[in-house]
Amino acid sequence: MAPRTLYDKIWDDHVVxxxxxxxxxxxxxxxxxxxxxxxxxxxGLRMTGRKVRAPEKTxxxxxxxxxxxxxxxxxxxxxxxxxxxxxxxDKNAKDFGINYxxxxxxxxxxxxxxxxxxxxxxxxxxxxxGDSHTATHGAFGALAHxxxxxxxxxxxxTQTLIQRKGKNMKVEITGSLRPGVTAKDITLSVIGETxxxxxxxxVIEYCGQAIRELSMEGRMxxxxxxxxxxxRAGLIAPDEKTFAYCMGRPHAPKGAKWEAALAYWKTLFTxxxxxxxxxxxxxxxxIAPVVTWGTSPEDVLPIxxxxxxxxxxxxxxxxxxxxxxxxxxxTAGQKLTDxxxxxxxxxxxxxxxxxxxxxxxxxLKGKKIKAGLRAMVVPGSGLVRAQAEEEGLAQIFIDAGFxxxxxxxxMCLAMNPDQLAPGERCASTSNRNFEGRQxxxxxxxxxxxxxxxxxxxxxxxxxxxxxxxxxx
Amino acid sequence: xxxxxxxxxxxxxxxxxxxDTDMIIPKQFLKTIQRSGLGKNLFDEMxxxxxxxxxxxxxLNQPAYRKAEILVAGDNFGCGSSRxxxxxxxxxxxxxxxxxxxxxxxxxxxxxxxxxxxxxxxQDQVDVLMxxxxxxxxxRITVDLDAQTVTTSDGLSFGFAVDPHRKHCLMNGLDDIGxxxxxxxxxxxxxxxxxxxxxxx
Numbered sequence: 001m002a003p004r005t006l007y008d009k010i011w012d013d014h015v016v017x018x019x020x021x022x023x024x025x026x027x028x029x030x031x032x033x034x035x036x037x038x039x040x041x042x043x044g045l046r047m048t049g050r051k052v053r054a055p056e057k058t059x060x061x062x063x064x065x066x067x068x069x070x071x072x073x074x075x076x077x078x079x080x081x082x083x084x085x086x087x088x089x090d091k092n093a094k095d096f097g098i099n100y101x102x103x104x105x106x107x108x109x110x111x112x113x114x115x116x117x118x119x120x121x122x123x124x125x126x127x128x129x130g131d132s133h134t135a136t137h138g139a140f141g142a143l144a145h146x147x148x149x150x151x152x153x154x155x156x157x158t159q160t161l162i163q164r165k166g167k168n169m170k171v172e173i174t175g176s177l178r179p180g181v182t183a184k185d186i187t188l189s190v191i192g193e194t195x196x197x198x199x200x201x202x203v204i205e206y207c208g209q210a211i212r213e214l215s216m217e218g219r220m221x222x223x224x225x226x227x228x229x230x231x232r233a234g235l236i237a238p239d240e241k242t243f244a245y246c247m248g249r250p251h252a253p254k255g256a257k258w259e260a261a262l263a264y265w266k267t268l269f270t271x272x273x274x275x276x277x278x279x280x281x282x283x284x285x286x287i288a289p290v291v292t293w294g295t296s297p298e299d300v301l302p303i304x305x306x307x308x309x310x311x312x313x314x315x316x317x318x319x320x321x322x323x324x325x326x327x328x329x330x331t332a333g334q335k336l337t338d339x340x341x342x343x344x345x346x347x348x349x350x351x352x353x354x355x356x357x358x359x360x361x362x363x364l365k366g367k368k369i370k371a372g373l374r375a376m377v378v379p380g381s382g383l384v385r386a387q388a389e390e391e392g393l394a395q396i397f398i399d400a401g402f403x404x405x406x407x408x409x410x411m412c413l414a415m416n417p418d419q420l421a422p423g424e425r426c427a428s429t430s431n432r433n434f435e436g437r438q439x440x441x442x443x444x445x446x447x448x449x450x451x452x453x454x455x456x457x458x459x460x461x462x463x464x465x466x467x468x469x470x471x472x
Numbered sequence: 473x474x475x476x477x478x479x480x481x482x483x484x485x486x487x488x489x490x491x492d493t494d495m496i497i498p499k500q501f502l503k504t505i506q507r508s509g510l511g512k513n514l515f516d517e518m519x520x521x522x523x524x525x526x527x528x529x530x531x532l533n534q535p536a537y538r539k540a541e542i543l544v545a546g547d548n549f550g551c552g553s554s555r556x557x558x559x560x561x562x563x564x565x566x567x568x569x570x571x572x573x574x575x576x577x578x579x580x581x582x583x584x585x586x587x588x589x590x591x592x593x594x595q596d597q598v599d600v601l602m603x604x605x606x607x608x609x610x611x612r613i614t615v616d617l618d619a620q621t622v623t624t625s626d627g628l629s630f631g632f633a634v635d636p637h638r639k640h641c642l643m644n645g646l647d648d649i650g651x652x653x654x655x656x657x658x659x660x661x662x663x664x665x666x667x668x669x670x671x672x673x
Contacts, residue, residue, distance in 0.1 A: 013670075015631035016662040017655050023637040025655060027662055029673045036553065039505035053659075065503065082504035088505050125673055130552040131579060146578050150508075150585035150648070158652045160659060164635065196490055197548040197574050230551065232577045253672035261672045271570070296490050296543035316546045323488070413553075417497045422522070427527060434494040436517045 003271035006237050007203045009270070010143040014126050014162055022158045026163045026198025030126035030142075031155050032111045033060040034100070035089040035327045036415065037130030041091040041153035052097070053159040058098040059120050062086045063110045064415045066103050068405035069380050074105070078415065096156075109407035112136040112349040116220065117381055119249025121267040123238035128155055133349045133431065135226040139219035140246070141238035141268045143203070146227065166232065167277040169202035170270075173210035173286040180465035182359065183218035184351060184429070184448035186210065187225040187281075192300030194280060199231030202278060205270060206236050210284035216245040217355035224350045226432055228297040237269040279355025290434045291336055291461055292446040294324035299433070303451065303463045307334045327435055328443050329423070336461050339445070342425040344375040344456040345438070346449050347405075348412040351429035354387050355447040361393040363453035363467060369401040370459030376403040376418070378410040400456070414439045427455035474587040475645035479568050480614040481541030481630055483605035484531045491545055492552035494581060497561040511564030532565075536608035542615065544605045545572045545597065550579025559586045568665075571622065573598050584638045587645065589617060597630045617643055644670050 004012070017025040028466060029052075037327075038060070045051065052058055065082040066072060075083060086103065093100035099120075107118065111295065112133055114398050115121045116216045127137045127144035130152040147161065155161055171190055191198075206219075206225050214222065219236045226234025242263060246252045253261045266423035286304035299321075301308070309332035310322040357377065369375050377397045379385035385407055388394050394404050411418040412430035420426055420442025429452050430437075433444040447460060454464040502512045519530050526533045537606060543549075543562075548556060549572040559582045560568070570583070571591045583590045591599070604611050604624040611625035617639060623629045641648065652659075666673065 017658045019637065021636045023635070025652060025658070027659070027666065036502050040507050040556075043505070049648075079503070085503055085505060122672065123668070130551065130554060130556075147555035148554055148559075148578060148582035148585060150556060150582065154649050154652065157649050158656075158659060159663075160652060162637070162648055162652065196551055196578070199572055200548070200577060204591070227578075230548070230576060254522060261670075263568045264670060296492075298490075316487060318545075320489045413499050415502065432492075432494070432552060434492045436498055437494050440522065442499075 003274040003432055005270045005276065005415050006141060006205055006235055006268055007143065007168055008274070010124055011165055012125065013124070015335050022164060024116060024163050024165065025160045026126060028128050028155050028161055029057060030115070030120050030127045031058045032115050032127065032129035032134065033058060033152070034064055034111045034129070034131060035062040035085045036064045037149050038092065038152055039085060039088045040149050041156055041194065042096065044153040045156060050157045052098060052156045054412065055097040057159065057160050058156065059115065060089055060093045060098055060109055061101040061111050061114050062089050062103055064409045064413065066408040067417050068408045068410045070406060097218040099238050104421060106382040106386065107280060109384065110352060110409055113352055113380035113384065116140065117383055119246060119252035122246055122252060122261070123242060124268050128161065128366045133224055133228045135232070135234050136220050136224040136349055138226065138234040139216060139236050141235060141243055141304040143233055143235065145190070166203045167201055168275065169199060169204045169231065169278040170276040171204050171208070172208040172279070172281045173284050174208045175210060177210050177284045177287060179470050180289055180450065180468055181287050182219060182427065182448040182450060183221035185287050185290050187222045188292070188446060189282060189287045190280065190302045191225065191229045191297050192290065193282060196228060196296055196298045197230045198228040199226065204229070204231045205235045206234055211236060212239065215355055216241055217353040220353065221350055225297065228431060228455060233350035238265050248368045281438055289448065289451050291451065293328065293330065294321065294323070295327055295433055295435050296320070297431070297433060297446065301336060303336055303461060305336055307332055307336065309333070325399070330344060337463060339461045340425070340459060341373065341427045341455055341461065343420060343429040344373060344409040344452050345371070345426055346376070346452050347380065347410050348379030348430040349380065350431040351385065351449050352378060354384050356429065357384070357393050357414060359387045360453040361396040363450050363464060364400040364456070365396050367400055367457050369456040373456060373459060375456045376405055376445045378405040379407050381407045411438050427452045427461065473645045473646065476568060476587050476589050476617055476628045476642045478614065478616045479541060480612050482537060482539055482609050483542035483544050483601065484537040485543045485605040486531060486543055487602055487603050489546035490548045490551055493550055493555050493558040494552055496550070496558040497555065502555055502557050507560050508564060510561035511518055511566070514561040520665040534547035537640050539566065541566055542571065542613055543567055544601045545570060547573045551576040554578045556582045557563040558587050559583050563588055570599060570640065571601055584642060585648065587642065587643060591615070591622060591632045593622070593630055600624060600628065
């Protein structure tokens with residue numbers, strides 16, 4: 001057999017049927033469901049009298065709408081339409097017999113954090129969800145991507161998806177990262193390099209020493225934002241770190257099944273000589289802590305940089321950059337570290353895991369946030385929250401002046417009470433800086449948890465390396 | 473799903489690049505449990521001010537484009553969130569076709585599930601169509617899916633590519649799920665084989 005990429009191997013093992021024109025029916029191992037993109041799909045099943053084909057492979061959790069304040073058990077904390085959507089998921093989960101983590105369950109959290117945490121996500125699987133950040137699960141060497149609601153209904157009814165194979169792209173990060181540089185800086189820097197459409201039509205395999213040196217949490221951060229580079233899915237070949245993370249999780253295999261799984265997982269790597277349609281190589285040493293200045297995730301610059309001018313760009317990007325600079329209330333040539341902020345948000349499926357909270361707490365320990373700032377930490381799941389409390393991280397955040405919240409998507413997309421007011425500026429560990437994303441006319445700067453923590457202390461965008469005593 | 477065969481209509485020019493699905497339909501409108509009724513909130517934060525008044529210079533508020541059925545847009549249209557509410561909102565407004573140099577994958581797929589035809593053309597041809605769209609309501613663009621052509625109001629035609637399976641479904645208004653369920657035997661046999669090969673999955 002010709003050498004194959006990791007993507008080729010997972011794809012080949014899931015083809016149920018291939019039509020003459022190359023259209024494939026792909027089997028789906030895990031279907032994750034949340035309350036926003038699923039109600040119309042379940043309604044479609046009801047209207048046609050169809051059932052969920054594999055309820056045991058379907059996992060639902062409400063996350064987008066749920067408030068993250070401690071009083072959220074009180075129904076008045078949610079708007080009427082949010083309540084209806086969450087209630088619809090409660091009912092659909094019960095009626096169709098799928099796995100469910102309701103708001104009251106300590107395991108509830110952001111769907112992309114709960115899946116891996118509970119051992120639903122495993123190497124070599126196909127994982128889909130009506131959510132573009134499904135790419136997160138690629139960190140396990142699973143082929144994972146977002147789908148629309150019609151496709152959610154299709155997967156519920158058939159446990160398959162109609163797909164055409166994408167192209168292979170390799171993103172190699174060579175060498176090691178410098179101190180103060182994290183997985184978030186890798187993934188933003190890649191998007192800065194390729195643009196938000198650079199990955200369109202591709203599945204990205206991230207590889208290289210800097211990727212291997214990342215923890216599973218860091219790898220999830222990298223894959224999470226593959227979609228922001230236009231790629232539906234990002235992948236990282238599983239290794240001992242992956243296996244160690246999976247072992248003992250509630251839904252991971254045990255005993256003989258574990259051994260069989262492990263033997264199979266060890267075959268999941270790109271063969272020597274396999275073909276990639278596109279290759280991007282970045283030196284790990286060259287990556288600096290970065291922030292976004294504009295309203296597209298490709299608007300990335302090292303924190304040492306200045307706001308660009310529209311004339312620095314070409315084509316349609318000239319107008320887009322002018323619009324972004326105006327929307328963001330910035331001036332060309334302004335130093336990024338001179339940008340004052342009002343709000344700090346640490347959380348989301350990009351950076352709401354335990355390692356993210358550890359990184360932020362390490363910067364904040366014994367310090368106070370700038371007076372007048374609003375700062376919140378929203379753990380990615382109830383279990384991340386519990387662990388952070390056990391490790392003493394929660395107390396560090398509280399002592400520094402952060403709000404310590406319950407799990408949910410929170411201010412990443414502001415479909416819940418956590419929102420920016422018009423003109424407010426946020427240092428955010430989330431994944432999208434689009435216009436209005438965190439609230440109408442809100443202004444978002446994306447960055448790593450350590451960088452967000454540094455900004456919380458000073459009140460402006462800040463190079464975390466200076467706080468760490470690192471030479472820049 | 474409504475069939476798509478040919479369409480002759482007003483095309484609205486939206487040259488901005490990276491128009492994301494948060495722009496197409498902001499999150500506060502995703503709290504519906506229905507597919508219909510989203511057209512009034514299409515491009516909400518660009519189309520209306522905070523008090524709900526129309527923003528006069530936004531293209532779909534201009535008299536010539538209020539009944540647009542086609543959008544000619546900048547690169548990477550539909551990027552970001554997977555929300556199918558984006559094509560639902562476009563369709564509910566009356567948009568049946570979007571033309572750009574590139575689309576984000578998930579949005580592109582979602583269009584076909586809803587009877588909307590996304591057409592990818594090279595930059596120079598999109599530029600010609602953009603200029604044609606700028607002429608306003610008297611200049612109508614014609615899209616012929618069977619022939620796979622887009623024709624300007626001046627009669628200039630460009631061919632476009634479309635996946636044969638998707639074309640077939642769109643032209644006949646076919647439901648994917650029904651088609652897939654015809655392959656239930658293949659799914660059954662895959663599951664049986666898979667249970668032996670990967671019993672943990």
